[in-house]
Amino acid sequence: MMSDWAHYATLGAGILAWLIIALGLIQTLVYLLQLLVAAYALSRRPPVTRSALLWHRYADIAPPIALIVPAYNEEMNIVESVHSMLALEYPNxxxxxxxxxxxxxxxxRLIEGFRLVKFQRPHEDALKHKPIRGLYSSPMNERLFVVDKENGGKADAQNAGINVCRAPVFCVIDGDSILEPDALMRAVQPFIEDPERVIAVGGTIRIANGSRIESGRVQEVNLPRRWLPLFQIVEYLRAFLMARLAWSRINTLMLVSGAFGVFRRAEVVAVGGFTKGSMGEDLDLVIKLHRHMIDAGRPYRIQFIPEPVCWTEAPETLGVLGRQRSRWQRGALxxxxxxxxxxxxxxYGRVGxxxxxxxxxxxxxxPIAxxxxxxxxxxxxxxxxxxxPYMLAFAALVFVYGVCVSVGSLVLEEMELQRFPRARDLAILTLAAVVENFGYRQLxxxxxxxxxxxxxxxxxxxGEMTRTGLSGARK
Known part of the structure; x- marks a missing residue:
């Protein structure tokens, strides 16, 4: 009896192992196709327009836009981030x-940094959220408004911002992030060129750890000195310049990052805004938009464009990073x-x-496989x-392929954004792309x-996301 049980157990383990290998090969094929489609998409894009020419071409027709910044325990970065937003090159x-x-x-920090005073501003109640305790404006800058509300989570805060804002297009950005000066003008370009169909646009998120930041701007791009943020730089390059560019090319983009995304307000309100309590409110919203537009039979586009860049602080410790990645996984599920x-x-066609x-x-x-x-x-x-021989060959294939995909993402970055001016930086990132496969990926x-x-x-x-602050830091 025991021998029969052992036989079936080992046979089942073998079959399961082959299924896992098959699933791994499917993922490998998907990543390869993403890399090829992303490279093709970049090759078809026109040359990057200089900021001055972009302003001259679109300033008079750019739609009004509201930057919605949900902030929870962001005292380390919030003033610096708001300064960078107020200095953006955008007309309205x-x-x-x-x-x-x-x-x-x-x-x-906001009250002291911008001399905020309470004021009254009529606003809609199209989306539900926790009660607002007060609205503030700044005599220093008429563009700035602060909403103080009871805690309800990120999605709840974003819905409150959507209600208070008056622009037809809004941009959501994390309170610990810094936009490049021309990021908004570049991000709204698809809305201007295809106003009937474009309902959402995502930009590139970059890791700011190690870079020199002054007055709310990245003055000098440097790599961090620690391995953990280096690995995350490689991950972000794969996620944005490979995966999202590829999905955008076939209008199947499922995620516009909550750290930096631009949306048409009317469509977001029509789907009920961000889903309260969701661990993946950005993914949730984009899926809802896909479903809404397909059910309504309306042509639409949700795009990713690499040129608008948003800089953010990456976790520096395993504890914080682990909580972030577990939360992302919960959100996806x-x-x-x-x-x-x-x-x-x-x-639902390609989306489904x-x-x-x-x-x-x-x-x-x-992850289970x-x-x-x-x-x-x-x-x-x-x-x-x-x-x-088969096991060693399979292991070598997995590791070598992982390195090739990461290095391919670096090549795409150099083709499009060229944010790393020194060959030494690219060499270090290439080394990180190799080393991450031995421990970090498994973790x-x-x-x-x-x-x-x-x-x-x-x-x-x-989970608490501890920040060390971006201002002038080299990490």
Whole structure:
């Protein structure tokens, strides 16, 4: 009896190992296609327009825009970030900072930094959110408004900002982020060129750790000295200059980052704004927009363009980074299962098949398959289901392919943005792209498994995201 049980157990382990290998090969194919499509998309893009020419061409027709900045415990960076926003090169905009019941000195820093005073401003109640405790304006700058409200989470704060703002287009940006001066003008370009169809645009998020920042602007781009933010730079290049550029090319972009995204207000209000309590409110909103536009039978575009750049601070410790990645995983799972009825339905076309299919393979099944693979493939080799040459060849393929994808993303960065002026920086990032495959990638998957467990337990804890501050720091 025991021998039969052992036989079936080992056979099952072998079959599961082969399924994991098959899933890994599917992910490999997806990443390769993304890289090729992204390279093609970049090759078809016109040369990057200089900022002065962009202003001359679009300043008179650029739509009014509101920057909505949800801020919770952002005392380290909030004043610097707001200064950078007020200095943006855009003809008609307002900055709406939403203090979401911060427990630190975020509101006080804003009051002191901009001499805020309370005022009254009529606003809509199109979207539900926690009560507003007060509205503030600044005699120093008429573009700045601050909303102080009870804590309700990031999505709740963004909905409050949407209600208070008056512009037809709004941009959401994290309170710890810094926009490049021409970022807004570049981000609204698709709205100007295709006003009937474009409903959302995402830009590039870059890691500011290590760079010199003065007066709310990145004055000198430098690499961080620590491995952890270096690995994140490589990750962000893969996510933005490869994956999102590729999905945007076929109008199947499923994520416009909550750290920097531009949306048409009317469509966002029509879908009920950001979903309160969601761990992945940015992913959730984009999926809702896809569903709304397809159900309504309206032609539309949700685009990613690489030229508008937003700089943000990356976590510097394993604890903070782990909480962030587990939360991202929970957000992806929430959104997938909330909108699972769209999966593989012909009605939703590429969004249902490619967009949600990608989330299924990479975010839902991916971390489970990879972590199981760390265990089952060596076990299958030990039991004789996998030959030694095959196992070594597969392991080499996985690692070499991971390096090639990351290096390919660096090539795309050099083709398009060229934010790393020194060859030494590119060499260091290439080394990071190699080293991340030996430990960091595996650790990320364990964090994502933790996110799976938290999702199954309905854990809604956001987790503290400790900041060290961007101002003038080299980390």
């Amino acid at each position: 905009f307002e900055v709406v900072v939403v203090n979401d019941g911060s427990k630190d000195q975020t509101l006080q 929430e959104c997938f299962f909330r909108y699972r009825s769209m999966l593989f339905r012909p009605r 098949f490619l967009g949600l299919g990608h989330i299924l393979v990479v975010d839902v099944l991916g 990879e972590v199981l693979g760390y265990v089952l493939i060596p076990v299958s080799w030990f039991l004789g289901f996998l030959s030694t 990320n998957n364990f964090w994502r498994i933790k996110g799976w467990w938290q999702y199954l337990r309905s854990d809604q804890n956001w």
